Amino acid sequence: MPVSNDNGRVLEYMIVNQIENTIKNRCKLTNNTINQNTRDIEKLPLISKELLSHYEKNVPKISDWIIKNFNDELIEIDRLSDSFGMKGDVTDIRIKSGTKTLNISCKNNNTSVKHQRPGTTPEHFGLQNNDNLSKIFKVRYSEINSNFYLESKSKNLNLKYYNEIEEENKTNYLYNPICNLVSEFINNNSSKGEIYQKFLLGHTDYTQIILNKKNFEIKEFSNLPKSNQVSSSINKYGHIIVDFHNSIILSMRLHNASSKITEKGSLKFDTKIEKMNIPITFYDCV
Numbered sequence: 001m002p003v004s005n006d007n008g009r010v011l012e013y014m015i016v017n018q019i020e021n022t023i024k025n026r027c028k029l030t031n032n033t034i035n036q037n038t039r040d041i042e043k044l045p046l047i048s049k050e051l052l053s054h055y056e057k058n059v060p061k062i063s064d065w066i067i068k069n070f071n072d073e074l075i076e077i078d079r080l081s082d083s084f085g086m087k088g089d090v091t092d093i094r095i096k097s098g099t100k101t102l103n104i105s106c107k108n109n110n111t112s113v114k115h116q117r118p119g120t121t122p123e124h125f126g127l128q129n130n131d132n133l134s135k136i137f138k139v140r141y142s143e144i145n146s147n148f149y150l151e152s153k154s155k156n157l158n159l160k161y162y163n164e165i166e167e168e169n170k171t172n173y174l175y176n177p178i179c180n181l182v183s184e185f186i187n188n189n190s191s192k193g194e195i196y197q198k199f200l201l202g203h204t205d206y207t208q209i210i211l212n213k214k215n216f217e218i219k220e221f222s223n224l225p226k227s228n229q230v231s232s233s234i235n236k237y238g239h240i241i242v243d244f245h246n247s248i249i250l251s252m253r254l255h256n257a258s259s260k261i262t263e264k265g266s267l268k269f270d271t272k273i274e275k276m277n278i279p280i281t282f283y284d285c286v
Contacts, residue, residue: 013037015063022063054285065218105202114201119141174267194227255270
């Protein structure tokens, strides 16, 4: 499992643990939370001592901010599995009282909103696998990956890893063609902006908490404006710029999802906010 994933899971565990230790009998953990906490406590030795120290100093401030949202109410804490994110709910920790629900997405020094795979782009627009547009896209996607792999192997029969290939070749014969394919698909489905926006930003209102080195950010992703249209272009850096025509613009950077090269390809996007008007509050770290 990637180290970054371990870092995120430990952060979630420490926030929940801190809340429980602070308000004690006013807090109830779901069975799913208990199971995930039991799993993640074993990951503490896997993260760096420096990062663990940073968590220990600043998680109490984050937890205090969360607790203040509920006054003295009884709360239930539920840690959601990654499968919820695949269905459009990006919540990591869901906290409920009798009057309020707070959905929290936790991130460690990471401002990305999504890490989606380009090969399933039609599904991101709500299309089924047997849809004709999906079939055409997947054939073209497979051809690009296969041609790149076979061409690369023809130059180096012992090739195993992406980093053995020159960056210029990866850009010109893999990244650019895949980005052009995805951008073209977005523009050909411009009327499905609302579906695509919900896939990338989530269909549930939530609060994103990002713990950085010098501060932590509280971003409110709630009551986002709907999108009636979506369009895309590719900037000079090769990133796909997605415009939802409602003052929300995202940037998608394509990169390898695995170090090993395969004929089917192993790629994903790092999707970040380019422009978006949402409330953001900053708190200094200890």
